[in-house]
Amino acid sequence: DKAGKNSENVSVGLFSYPTLMAADILIYLATHVPVGDDQKQHLELTRDIAQKFNNDFETDLFPIPEPLIFGEATRVMSLRDGSKKMSKSDPSDYSRIMLTDTADNIIQKIKKAKTDPQPLPEKTKDLNSRPEAENLISIFASLNDDSIEAVISEYAGKEFSQFKKDLADLAVSKLEPITSEMNKLMSDISYIDSVLNDGKINAINVAEPVLAKTKEIIGFLS
Template sequence: MRVVSGIQPTGDLHLGNLLGAILRWVRMQDEAECLYFLADLHSLSEYIEPDVRRSSIREMAAALFASGIDPSKSILFAQSAVPEHAELCWILNGTARMGWLNRMTQWKDKAGKNREGASVALFDYPVLQAADILLYRATHVPVGEDQKQHIELTRDIALKFNTDFDVDLFTPPEPFIGGGAAARIMSLRDGRSKMSKSDPSEMSRIHLTDDDDAIAQKVRKAKTDPDPLPEDPTLLEPRPETKNLVGIYGAVTGETVEQVLARFAGQGFGEFKPALADALISLLGPLRSRLEEFRRDPDELDRILLSGAERARELAAPTLAEAYRAVGLK
């Protein structure tokens, strides 16, 4: 089993990134052969200042290592350091179809009504994503609900390429369900919106770099309702902010929603919020300290990323060479 996954190197990582993806990556290391990449080529779909992009790559790498990604267990690298990603993407552009890409919901959502002003990279994003996966002949890809369509497209591209050129080169990947459930963390100010760094309110999210006082303050001021916590999980459905805080507590402690409610049922947020703040501080405090250590040694970060890129290229090169041969190129 080989698992491939990527994450865009954006700054200001928050609790949603950690509980929604990164800690699942950490657990996956013990279940499969894992390649993780910082998707800096994907970040070209929107304009970002070059210096900001460079610093964000290191910052993301530091956060991943601080969270528990182990370079002795996994391969971690910057996507742009493995040019085979871009080369295979261009080859697969001959296989992918405009109709397929036009139907991608992420393209529709991100481009909105300004499709004529959106970048070609945003439109072609799913083909590069397919190349990211097929380049390593990944058998499985961890995905959330919003990414299932991308995996289906990757499978379509793989099967069409193999059929068109009469080869058995690409492995149509399957969704990876290991690593435990990925938590869907919502805004502390609006339980119906995902936690996001683009939210104008700093109180909507908890950054991995927030100190203990900031964490406690944000939890204390998180939006709730006046009712105590229920015993029945189904009663959380009409209470999105309450459901979010209970979900965060469970994701941090490893407990199910049922277990959290069994402990706090009947109690108000005056009791629950301090317990949640303590749990978050226990999780993020050590991580924050490790993050600072990695930040102080950017040369070591670069060295680990370069080593990861070299290992990734060893796996990628044979696949790309076979793809060139299949289409009649050298």
């Protein structure tokens, strides 16, 4: 199902990813993990693995991590199809907003985002059958640190043309500083390398004792 139309070209990575994600979480003894709504099932697998290991080996080594899911846009959907998750693998560049996009790119993508012919809804329940409207309103609410109800209250009955303009302006104001900082960092490769190296050392210092303890519990010889 995840592979969609590319089922014949699926790599082993699609199957191993949830297990690798679980390993990345458990190796640092994480207790809480910020995830999007679509990642919750992977965290459930992580919890199952931790619980089984603890039970099988009569230990409490691994905490049972809890998901942290917050904000209105817990699952951001494609700008071209409100029923599909926004993804960098989508063939259409207009289906997504990238952190490397210029202000003009963002404005054009939101302007061309798929909507239905009706005005914006007046009640939250009206979004149930309008996935594209729900997606854009959720994105607006999240960027503006607001509730979906508040956004609907402000734009109820208005046309999408005005809403898209306001959403584009909001998105640019929030994302442009991030893009600017990314471009600044990308111009200093030596600094990036030093940060990555420091992170690697810190990660190893945390992970190695946990891995050693895991092997000891299982009975592996060092």
